Amino acid sequence: MATRTTDVGAHGRFDAFELAAAGTDLAGEIDARNLPRAADQLAEGADAAPIAWRISGGHDDAGRPSLTVRLDGVVPLVCQRCLQPFGATVAQQTHLLLARNEAELARLDAEDTEVVLANTTLDPRHLVEDELLLSLPLSPRHDEEACAAARRSMTDDGKRSPFAGLAALKARNPD
Numbered sequence: 001m002a003t004r005t006t007d008v009g010a011h012g013r014f015d016a017f018e019l020a021a022a023g024t025d026l027a028g029e030i031d032a033r034n035l036p037r038a039a040d041q042l043a044e045g046a047d048a049a050p051i052a053w054r055i056s057g058g059h060d061d062a063g064r065p066s067l068t069v070r071l072d073g074v075v076p077l078v079c080q081r082c083l084q085p086f087g088a089t090v091a092q093q094t095h096l097l098l099a100r101n102e103a104e105l106a107r108l109d110a111e112d113t114e115v116v117l118a119n120t121t122l123d124p125r126h127l128v129e130d131e132l133l134l135s136l137p138l139s140p141r142h143d144e145e146a147c148a149a150a151r152r153s154m155t156d157d158g159k160r161s162p163f164a165g166l167a168a169l170k171a172r173n174p175d
């Protein structure tokens with residue numbers, strides 16, 4: 001099925017039910033530093049945090065109108081282990097059912113599905129920011145092998161370093 005992609009401006013609101021009925025996409029790119037709630041979570045610095053986003057209209061298996069929100073990018077976070085900034089990959093895809101009113105929102109919510117109230121037009125920035133916040137780790141950390149704190153603890157702890165024993169031996173028997 002061919003989908004039409006519409007680029008919207010940073011503030012282009014859209015009708016989610018129309019998007020779902022038409023089965024079309026909205027797409028764009030946003031700097032996460034310009035999303036106030038997300039910016040609070042990022043490492044300080046001037047480097048941009050570009051997030052490519054796509055919002056696709058469609059229907060779930062039961063034929064109910066839905067949106068799929070896809071985010072891809074890299075954002076600077078502070079590693080909670082070594083306190084150094086690192087680039088964390090964002091690759092988030094969320095399926096949201098659309099609710100026409102509060103009653104429908106409550107009913108769909110009880111089904112344990114992700115729901116968005118779409119009784120007015122939606123702001124793509126808002127959806128993107130919500131999904132980005134959900135995708136960010138509560139306690140961001142480097143991968144083990146990339147983390148300076150993890151490397152330090154590997155070498156400080158003699159039992160964990162295969163070379164510690166050798167170094168101790170050399171210290172006793174200098175060449």
Ligand SMILES: [Zn+2]
Nearest residue numbers: 079082142147
């Ligand atoms: Zn680290």
